[in-house]
Amino acid sequence: MQKIGVFVCHCGTNIAATVDVKAVVDALAKEPSVVFAADYPYMCSESGQNLIKDAIREHELTGVVICSCSPRMHEVTFRRAAASAGLNPYLVEVANIREQCSWIHKDKAEATEKAIILGRAAIAKALLNAPLIAGESPVTKRALVIGGGIAGIQTALDIAEAGFPVDIVEQKPTIGGKMAQIDKTFPTLDCSACILTPKMVECAQNENIRIFSYSEVESVSGFVGSFTVKIRKKARYVDEVKCTGCGLCTEKCPVKNVPNEFNLGFDNRRAVYIPFAQAIPKIAVIDPDRCNMLKNGKCGLCSRVCEAGAINYKQTDEIVEEHYGAIVAATGYEISDVTRYGEYAYTESKDVITSLEFERLTNAAGPTGGVLLRPSDGKHPHTIVFIQCVGSRCVLEKGKPYCSKICCMYTAKHAMLTREKYPDTEVYVFYIDVRTPGKNFDEFYRRAAEEFGVHYIKGAVGKIVPRADGTLDVQAADLIMDEQLRISADLVVLAAAIEPSKTARKLATMLTASMDTNDFFTEAHPKLRPVESPTAGIFLSGVCQGPKDIPETVSQAGACAAKVIGLLSKNKLTGNPCVAHSDELMCNGCSSCANVCPYGAITYLDKEFRMPDRTTKVRRVASVNPAVCQGCGACTVACPSGAMDLSGFSNSQIMAEVDAICR
């Protein structure tokens, strides 16, 4: 015989002002199996919880129903109270009579009636509850960071600092990301490489950090605490252990005309190359598409000059398998395609460039040694036009609907630095809004306008026409003067929208991590859980989660590390027992459930079943991994044979609730 206790909360006046709490107690006390019913001003308070605990002991309750706020708020509190009084915590049901009742109704009689019905449904469900025991799973004390930009670097360093081993998988031959390509950084104008390279070196030297450069994640399986990841180490054709990074091969290779990615194609590299002087790891790579030896077996020069004997034309991709407790996505961003905006003539003129290209043209380690020269003729530009929001805040198919967040600030930086270094240039910035929220950010932008005489014009550029004399005819609107302008410019710089790495979606699928419509990784809660993915064990660092500058990226990277460290410090993880399970006799192995499962928790087993005639038959049946299942219930709806059911939310319990409501 079941003995149910009912506890109705006033929540101050939150519930009691709209629901007649006493009437609810009286009505629910009359329900079959209810042996105790009481109300209290704040059930979640210490004394409220004591009321529950005492009743459990005194009346030997077999189930508890609490009519209060949403279970998202206090289910854990009440379950803990029940457990401390010796009741299995999964025998507690919460009827939400606040968010779903008192807050949304005005009429007290109606609200009271609804509260009673909700309470009745919860009692019906409680009567079918079974005690559940949460399982435990182990934690592999190693983290994987995917992406070696400043976000990945900082997260890895912080995790390593706490004493946990961490691997960085970076697709490029070196770590560093975009920050390695940037010249000076706003708002303080310190040199990007000077603050980044010490951190890169620290990664290489920290014994807790391993760097898999020129590598990609091939597959991911498992779940929080125990992921198994296959990593493809692409063939470099250079022995990583033997290569000393002397660079002799990169000087002797006869193939000299390969566009240099690091300098965005402004100069050339050889077929064997080291991306830049401070690359980490500093190991040469042979570009298989350009190397004569690899293409047609004719050359082998680098192998002859390499004193370390590191060149190995026979090297192949290698797949390594590693185990991790936590995975961090830190895949950063790319510059969006500006050729889609034909009006800016990016493809027609070499003197229309993106802001990242501008960074290379002003960087002392860049192709021009830091002297700002026009790409077309190598002359000093006298009139420069900067255009903000190129492709950002654009709701058309070709654009990005969001604000890229960093371009107002870096444009102010570019404009300011240009005027400082070349006072004979006229600099125009076309803006829709200047967005500078951030510490010392607005002051920085105002300095560009006030101290450095940058012409900020509220308005847009409509089109750019390259002229025969090498100038660019810029047609624009000045909205404050209400006039159309023509500027004859020598150089135009486009603040192109940033977009997530093109590889991010494929990775998100492997990680079963969710993304928004722009392919930024989604956080578990936009305010309260900003560095965790909704998928347990997957964490987010840097621009892959949304546009950010370096200070914000580094803070988020640290926050992300703290969450990873929190997970790795645990020896065991307690699971959620409210997970799906299949009735193997009913299951037809049709795969409907696996197709809908957002977490990849379902696999299929070929299982032997005894038939009535004593023969055995092998059938394919679904099997749920309870450590991966998040209890969302999608499979229970999808299963055509009704074989899938959710513990704690069984089909029969839901039907009982519906019956109780309709009674």
Added chain:
Amino acid sequence: MNKQDLKEEIVRMSGSAVEKCMRCGKCSASCPSYEDMEYHPHEFVYLVEKGDIEKLMASESIYKCLTCFACVERCPRGVEPAKVVEAVRLIVIREQGMNRLKPDDIPGLWDKDLPQQAIVTAMRKYTK
């Protein structure tokens, strides 16, 4: 028509979401008729959003738009300013009793500075 009805009619005719305009000015930056217009494409959008439409109806600007669609092509918010201009123009023309252009009138209006595109659009707009 009162102000509100006029605005609704223009929005309905043009199918343009004037409230989506973020005032970037790219339409006016693109407009080849800018110098000839008293009110420019972004102001058409703004004044229609505000419901200040009589000003536009009284202005010669409605006849200066070439319907080149540069503004429609380049507006990052998909507002389609040319359609707004067209709708205001149509309201005025309808009030005037459909005085459309006859092909015979064209030689009289001919002006060697007039872009050919303007004549083609005028024919499309003002003839049955």
